[in-house]
Amino acid sequence: xxxxxxxxxxxxxxxxxxxxxxxxxxxxxxxxxxxxxxxxxxxxxxxxxxxxxxxxxxxxxxxxxxxxxxxxxxxxxxxxxxxxxxxxxxxxxxxxxxxxxxxxxxxxxxxxxxxxxxxxxxxxxxxxxxxxxxxxxxxxxxxxxxxxxxxxxxxxxxxxxxxxxxxxxxxxxxxxxxxxxxxxxxxxxxxxxxxxxxxxxxxxxxxxxxxxxxxxxxxxxxxxxxxxxxxxxxxxxxxxxxxxxxxxxxxxxxxxxxxxxxxxxxxxxxxxxxxxxxxxxxxxxxxxxxxxxxxxxxxxxxxxxxxxxxxxxxxxxxxxxxxxxxxxxxxxxxxxxxxxxxxxxxxxxxxxxxxxxxxxxxxxxxxxxxxxxxxxxxxxxxxxxxxxxxxxxxxxxxxxxxxxxxxxxxxxxxxxxxxxxxxxxxxxxxxxxxxxxxxxxxxxxxxxxxxxxxxxxxxxxxxxxxxxxxxxxxxxxxxxxxxxxxxxxxxxxxxxxxxxxxxxxxxxxxxxxxxxxxxxxxxxxxxxxxxxxxxxxxxxxxxxxxxxxxxxxxxxxxxxxxxxxxxxxxxxxxxxxxxxxxxxxxxxxxxxxxxxxxxxxxxxxxxxxxxxxxxxxxxxxxxxxxxxxxxxxxxxxxxxxxxxxxxxxxxxxxxxxxxxxxxxxxxxxxxxxxxxxxxxxxxxxxxxxx
Numbered sequence: 001x002x003x004x005x006x007x008x009x010x011x012x013x014x015x016x017x018x019x020x021x022x023x024x025x026x027x028x029x030x031x032x033x034x035x036x037x038x039x040x041x042x043x044x045x046x047x048x049x050x051x052x053x054x055x056x057x058x059x060x061x062x063x064x065x066x067x068x069x070x071x072x073x074x075x076x077x078x079x080x081x082x083x084x085x086x087x088x089x090x091x092x093x094x095x096x097x098x099x100x101x102x103x104x105x106x107x108x109x110x111x112x113x114x115x116x117x118x119x120x121x122x123x124x125x126x127x128x129x130x131x132x133x134x135x136x137x138x139x140x141x142x143x144x145x146x147x148x149x150x151x152x153x154x155x156x157x158x159x160x161x162x163x164x165x166x167x168x169x170x171x172x173x174x175x176x177x178x179x180x181x182x183x184x185x186x187x188x189x190x191x192x193x194x195x196x197x198x199x200x201x202x203x204x205x206x207x208x209x210x211x212x213x214x215x216x217x218x219x220x221x222x223x224x225x226x227x228x229x230x231x232x233x234x235x236x237x238x239x240x241x242x243x244x245x246x247x248x249x250x251x252x253x254x255x256x257x258x259x260x261x262x263x264x265x266x267x268x269x270x271x272x273x274x275x276x277x278x279x280x281x282x283x284x285x286x287x288x289x290x291x292x293x294x295x296x297x298x299x300x301x302x303x304x305x306x307x308x309x310x311x312x313x314x315x316x317x318x319x320x321x322x323x324x325x326x327x328x329x330x331x332x333x334x335x336x337x338x339x340x341x342x343x344x345x346x347x348x349x350x351x352x353x354x355x356x357x358x359x360x361x362x363x364x365x366x367x368x369x370x371x372x373x374x375x376x377x378x379x380x381x382x383x384x385x386x387x388x389x390x391x392x393x394x395x396x397x398x399x400x401x402x403x404x405x406x407x408x409x410x411x412x413x414x415x416x417x418x419x420x421x422x423x424x425x426x427x428x429x430x431x432x433x434x435x436x437x438x439x440x441x442x443x444x445x446x447x448x449x450x451x452x453x454x455x456x457x458x459x460x461x462x463x464x465x466x467x468x469x470x471x472x473x474x475x476x477x478x479x480x481x482x483x484x485x486x487x488x489x490x491x492x493x494x495x496x497x498x499x500x501x502x503x504x505x506x507x508x509x510x511x512x513x514x515x516x517x518x519x520x521x522x523x524x525x526x527x528x529x530x531x532x533x534x535x536x537x538x539x540x541x542x543x544x545x546x547x548x549x550x551x552x553x554x555x556x557x558x559x560x561x562x563x564x565x566x567x568x569x570x571x572x573x574x575x576x577x578x579x580x581x582x583x584x585x586x587x588x589x590x591x592x593x594x595x596x597x598x599x600x601x602x603x604x605x606x607x608x609x610x611x612x613x614x615x616x617x618x619x620x621x622x623x624x625x626x627x628x629x630x631x632x633x634x635x636x637x638x639x640x641x642x643x644x645x646x647x648x649x650x651x652x653x654x655x656x657x658x659x660x661x662x663x664x665x666x667x668x669x670x671x672x673x674x675x676x677x678x679x680x681x682x683x684x685x686x687x688x689x690x
Contacts, residue, residue: 025385025386025387025388025389025650026387026388026389026590026591026592026647026648026649026650027388027389027390027391027647027648027649027650027651028388028389028390028391028597028622028635028645028646028647029378029391029392029393029398029400029645029646029647029648030390030391030392030393030622030636030642030643030644030645030646031392031393031394031395031396031398031642031643031644032392032638032640032641032642033614033640033641033642034613034614034640034668034669034670035392035640036375036376036394036664037364037664037665037666037667037668037669038067038069038364038613038667038669039067039364039365039366039371039373039666039667040067040068040069040348040362040363040364041060041061041062041064041068041362041363041365041369041371042060042061042062042068042069042071042096042098042360042361042362043058043059043060043061043347043360043361043362043363043369044058044059044061044094044115044358044359044360044361045057045058045324045337045338045341045358045359046357046358046359047309047311047326047352047356047357047358047359048357049335052340053336053337053338053340053341054340054341055341055342058338058341059115059116059117060117060365060369060370061094061096061111061113061117061360062096062098062100062111063121063123063372064369064370064371064372064373065102065372065373066100066101066102066373067100067101068098068099068100068109068362069098069099069100069348069349069362070098070099070144070145070146070349070362070611071096071097071098071099071349071351071360071361071362072096072097072098072146072147072148072351073094073095073096073351073352073353073354073358073360074095074096074097074110074148074354075095075148075354076089076093076095077148077150077151077177079150079151079152079176079177079178080095080110080148080177082177082178083110083124083126083177084112084122084124085122086122092114092115093112093113093114093115094112094113094114094115094353094358095110095111095112095148096110096111096112096113096360097109097110097111097126097146097148097153098111098146098362099143099144099145099146103381103382104140104379104380104381104382104390104392105140105141105142105381105382105637106142106143106144106637106638106639107125107126107127107142107143108125108126108127108143108146108153108155109123109124109125109126110123110124110125110126111123111124115358126146126153126175127143127180140381140382140383140390140635140636140637141157141158141159141169141637142156142157142158142606142637142638142639143155143156143157144156144157144170144606144607144639145193145194145195145607145611147195147196147197149197149201149232150201151176151177151178152174152175152176152177152201152232153174153175153177154172154173154174154185154195154197154204154232155172155173155175155195156170156171156172156173156192156193156194156195156606156607157170157171157173158170158171158603158606158637160184161634162188162189162191164189164213165578165579165580165581165582165602166213166214166215166216166581166582166601166602166604167189167191167213167214167603167604168191168209168213168214168603168604168605168606169191169603169604169606169634169637170191170192170193170605170606170607171184171185171186171190171191171192172184172185172186172192172193172195172204172206172235173185173186174232183234183235184235185204185230185232185234185235186206186208186235187235187238190208190209190210190211191208191209191213191214191604192206192207192208192228193206193207193208193225193246193607193608194206194207194246194247194248194607194608194611196248196249196250196256197232197250198232198250198252198253198256199250199252199253199304199305200253201232202231202232202233202253203229203230203231203232203250203253204229204230204231204232204235205227205228205229205241205248205250205256206227206228206230206248207225207226207227207245207246207247207248207258207608208225208226208227208228209224209225209226210226210228210240213604214604214605216582216583216601216604222261223244223245223246223259223260223261223267223610224244225244225245225246225608226240226242226243226244226245227240227241227242227245227246227248227256227258227272228240228241229241229274229280239280239281240281240282241272241274241280241281241282241285242258242260242270242272242282242285242287243282244260244261245258245259245260245270245272246258246259246260246608246610247259247298247299247300247608247610247611248272249300249301249302249310250302250304251302251303251304251305251306251307251310252304252305253276254273254274254275254276255271255272255273255274256271256272256274256302257269257270257271257272257290257300257302257310258270258272258300259297259298259299259300259610262289262293264293266293266294266295266296266297267296267297267298267610268289268290268291268292268293268296268297268298269289269290269291269297269298269300269310269312269327270287270288270289270290271287271288271290272285272286272287273285273286273287273288290310290327290329291312291327291334292332294317295314295315295316295317296314296315296316297312297313297314297325297327298312298313298314298610299312299313299348299349299350299610299611300312301350301351301352301359302352303352303353303354303355303356304354306352306356307329308328308329308330308356309326309327309328309329309335309356310326310327310329310352311324311325311326311327311350311351311352311359312324312325312326312327312350313325313347313348313349313350313361314334315671315672320671321343321344321345321346321347321671322346322347322348322671323336323337323338323339323343323346323347324337324338324347324350324359324361325337325338325339326359337359338361338363342363342365345363345364345365345667346363346364346613346667346669346671347361347362347363348361348362348363348611348613349361349362349611364666364667364669365667366666366667367666374658374659374662375394375658375659375662375663375664375666376392376394376656376657376658376659377393377394377407377418377422377657377658377659377663378391378392378393378394378422378656378657379391379392379656380655380656381636387650388650389650389651390635390636393407393409394659394663394664395407395409395410395411395416396409396410396411396644397409397410397433397434397435397436397644397646398436398646399436399437399438399446399646399648400420400438400646400648400649400651401438401444402438402439402440402441402443403443404420404649404651405419405420406418406419406420406468407419407420408428408436408437408438408446408448408468409436410432410433410434410435410436410448411664412432413427413430413432414427414428414429414430414431414432414433415427415428415429415431415433415436415446415448415450415466416428417446417468420651420657421657422657422658422659422660423660425659425661425663426468428446428466428468428476429448429450429464429466429477431450431451431452432450433448433449433450433464434448434449434450434461434488434489435447435448435449435488435489435490435536436448437490437491437492437538439465439492439496439516440492440494440495440496441495441496442496443469444467444468444469444470445465445466445467445468446465446466446468447463447464447465447466447480447490447491447492447499448463448464448466448490449461449462449463449464449487449488449489449490449501450462450464451484460484460486461484461486461487461488462479462480462481462482462483462484462487463479463480463481463487463488463490463499463501463514463519464477464478464479464480465477465478465480465516465519466478478519479519480499480514480516480518480519480520481501481503481514481519481520482519482520482521483505483520485503485504485505486502486503486504486509487501487502487503487504487505488501488502488503488535489501489502489535489536489537491537491538491539491546492516492539493516493539493543493567494539494540494541494542494543495543496516497515497516498513498514498515498516498567499513499514499515499516500512500513500527500537500538500539500546500567501513501514501537502534502535502536502537502548506526508530508531508532508533509532509533509534509535510526510527510528510529510530510534511526511527511528511534511537511546511548511565512524512525512526512527513525513527513567525569526569527546527565527567527569528548528550528565528569528572530552530555531555532550532551532552532553532554532555533550533551533552533555533560534548534549534550534552534563535548535549535550535560535585536548536549536585536586536587536644538587538588538589539567539589540589540593541589541591541592541593542593543567544566544567544593545564545565545566545567545571545589545593545627546564546565546566546567547562547563547564547575547587547588547589547596548562548563548564548565548587549561549562549563549584549585549586549587549598550563553574553580554581558583559580559581559582559583560582560583560584560585561574561575561576561579561580561582561584562574562575562576562579562584562585562587562596562598562625563575564627574629575587575596575625575627575629576625576629576630576632577629578602578629578632579600579602582600582601582602583600583601583620584598584599584600584601584602584623585598585599585600585644586598586599586643586644586645588645588646588647589647590624590647591647591648591649593627594626594627595624595625595626595627595631596624596625596626596627597622597623597624597635597645597646597647598622598623598624598625598643598645599620599621599622599623599641599642599643599644599645600620600621600623601619601620601621602621602623602632603621603623603634604619605619605639606619606637606638606639607639610672611639612639612640613640613669613670613671614640614641614669614670614671614672615672619638619639619640619641620641620642620643621634621635621636621637621638621642621643622634622635622636622642622643622645623635
């Protein structure tokens with residue numbers, strides 16, 4: 001079931017024309033889970049405790065532009081130095097390779113920085129825009145978890161389609177720095193994550209689901225990968241060395257550290273020692289627990305031949321925050337680091353310098369550390385399509401007014417309206433809303449649904465019509481349904497006369513149609529029947545079809561597929577068999593009624609979830625498909641959840657659109673918990689209402 005939070009952000013304010021051009025393509029707007037609150041930059045601290053860690057000896061290494069994360073301190077090989085304009089070999093400098101989202105997608109960058117972030121910084125993009133001319137999927141594919149070894153950059157990319165349902169597109173590749181030629185190291189049909197290369201460069205270890213593939217479960221994204229090792233040069237001699245482990249990190253040619261969930265429930269760091277001679281297999285590898293129970297310790301980082309300490313991220317029972325600590329391998333004790341610097345900030349995915357003198361990590365601090373990027377209402381993403389523009393939106397269910405001058409959207413604090421340039425933000429409803437859509441005929445009317453109770457399956461929710469332009473607040477909101485039987489996700493017909501919505505009034509979730517002005521008092525037509533969950537319906541712009549998500553093939557489960565039906569109840573059919581057995585929802589037609597955009601876990605996950613905030617959340621991406629089920633196309637590539645998407649006539653946006661004044665929380669990250677919390681269930685209710 002789709003669990004989503006939202007609010008979105010990114011780069012700098014440029015220009016936006018609010019005029020629509022119906023013959024100039026279309027635009028898809030969507031949200032990304034937690035995206036506007038991330039504000040990540042990479043920081044570093046010395047690993048010595050003399051003096052103890054403090055804000056004065058922590059330094060921000062990245063420039064505060066975009067989101068910067070998942071770093072790696074590289075040894076300055078000749079191939080790496082050759083990328084620099086001045087070919088500097090100053091040994092006092094740090095060579096930082098990291099992930100950045102400057103173009104709306106995750107790509108890799110190489111910076112040469114001073115240890116205290118003083119002086120000039122040299123920045124080199126590691127992937128150019130040469131692939132712009134290829135498919136939009138290539139442009140928007142994500143690059144992640146870089147690791148430099150000699151002449152090659154080993155990393156994860158999602159640019160190749162495995163052509164299997166519920167299969168991850170993530171695979172490990174090796175790119176030669178000088179020539180930019182790239183070679184796939186992961187076998188076809190397999191997904192690999194979190195590559196780590198041994199000190200000699202000979203071996204690469206990865207977390208992988210192997211032949212069995214990824215399986216989504218109600219437990220969320222527990223650690224269910226195994227660790228494989230193969231030759232870095234070509235990916236051959238691949239062998240499984242650890243079951244149920246992830247995030248490998250080498251300390252020497254036969255020893256690596258990793259995390260796994262222990263039998264006592266704690267996520268802990270383990271050590272695997274491979275035999276120096278003879279056959280390498282699970283049976284010949286010695287595995288030993290390193291960190292003790294009583295706290296979660298994960299995403300370990302090592303440095304070559306350092307047998308004194310490792311760096312780990314921890315979650316202690318007394319804290320809501322993820323922190324970076326060292327674990328002394330001699331004394332078997334933790335050495336706290338980031339708690340002394342910023343105790344109420346999350347710190348993610350530590351990495352050590354080759355000489356072990358510094359630890360790096362990314363953290364969300366916002367403006368207090370000098371970030372230069374404003375929070376955006378809209379973030380424009382690269383695409384090669386001349387007919388389709390793609391935008392992240394800072395809010396859930398963004399709907400564009402027929403005049404093209406305003407957005408309506410929802411957050412956890414209510415329903416809002418804002419002009420397309422980010423100005424004139426107004427709150428329409430203080431209660432949580434479930435979806436927004438404008439009346440196509442009556443100007444200024446926004447439909448949503450809301451109610452006092454949010455528990456899934458028990459919610460008392462009704463359909464509302466809000467007059468955005470009225471000067472009388474007492475008449476601004478009109479309730480169109482009155483029984484509170486979980487009536488949600490309204491969508492008007494193209495002529496504005498009727499509304500389709502989801503209701504539990506029969507005891508099961510089915511679709512109904514009512515009069516747009518009179519509501520259910522004007523009569524009801526039951527569109528679908530059955531004991532499943534028919535939900536989140538939208539009307540095609542030509543008026544011929546209604547598309548919706550349903551588990552009618554697997555009642556009582558969370559497996560949702562897409563269906564279409566004529567407004568008179570005839571012609572019910574599944575859109576495509578390719579999505580069977582997964583979770584696909586939030587469908588909406590393109591402006592020409594020929595394609596459908598939706599969210600789905602069809603592409604599984606793109607990174608080890610524990611390396612992200614909200615890692616218990618299943619990762620969905622945005623796809624499109626033709627009405628006849630053909631041409632299933634992936635639109636977004638992300639390591640966290642995208643959606644819900646909304647498809648409208650094209651707006652002429654040339655760049656990102658910043659809020660004139662910051663809207664919403666900063667660095668409001670909810671790290672994983674052992675149990676699904678009430679707050680998380682409320683988010684699930686807001687987005688899905690099962």
